[in-house]
Amino acid sequence: MSPKKNFSYDKSLSRVEEIVSQLENDNKSIDELADLVKEASSLIKACKSKLRMTEEDILKAFGEEEEES
Template identity: 55%
Template sequence: MSDLKYNEAIKRLETILADLEEGKKSVDELSELVKEASELVKACRNKLKTTEDDIRKAFEEA
């Protein structure tokens, strides 16, 4: 998942959310979707943290 772009991860999360809201998935499918969503959220948080750190560093060096 680390090679997934932030915008791609967000779009996939939106798709998963739509699937969950639809309510037509089996328990097994729901479990897998929730696991995937969790990993995507972690990846997005990491990307945002890295970007924030990069910005902070750039301003400190300027």
């Protein structure tokens, strides 16, 4: 899953939490388990990417603010 304009960090994080809950509470087949783990992994990667991009944006904004002073 690559970060897209319509990517929602909150929705993705909520889905990861839902997957974890399913893994903890339900008996899943190996195929279902594999699919859920792949989905969670993809969502986590996208969330990490979003956090990195947000951090870069914040650092740039503060860097530009300091230069203007």
